[in-house]
Amino acid sequence: MNEQQAAEPVKCTYCGKPADPVVKREIHDRTRCQFSNRQVLRTRELPFCSKEHGSNYQMGCEG
Ligand SMILES: [Zn+2]
Numbered sequence: 001m002n003e004q005q006a007a008e009p010v011k012c013t014y015c016g017k018p019a020d021p022v023v024k025r026e027i028h029d030r031t032r033c034q035f036s037n038r039q040v041l042r043t044r045e046l047p048f049c050s051k052e053h054g055s056n057y058q059m060g061c062e063g
Contacts, residue, residue: 010022010047011047012048012049012053013027013046013047013048013053013057014048014049014054014056015049015053017049018049019048019049020049022047022048022049023047023049023050023053024045024046024047025045025048025051025054025055025057025058026043026044026045027043027044027045027046027057027061028041028043028061029041029044029062030042
């Protein structure tokens with residue numbers, strides 16, 4: 001009767017809701033290196049609940 005869920009549900013990086021199914025998307029963003037004060041580009045693969053939210057998050061990282 002009692003089903004135990006071992007793994008925590010993966011949450012969408014954009015909206016914070018549990019993502020089912022999980023859509024992975026590569027996100028490119030810029031961050032400033034605190035030592036050289038230069039901008040560095042980084043790429044991360046983050047989980048989302050939909051492609052749309054992945055795109056929205058990517059847009060939020062740019063500019
Ligand atoms: Zn979402």
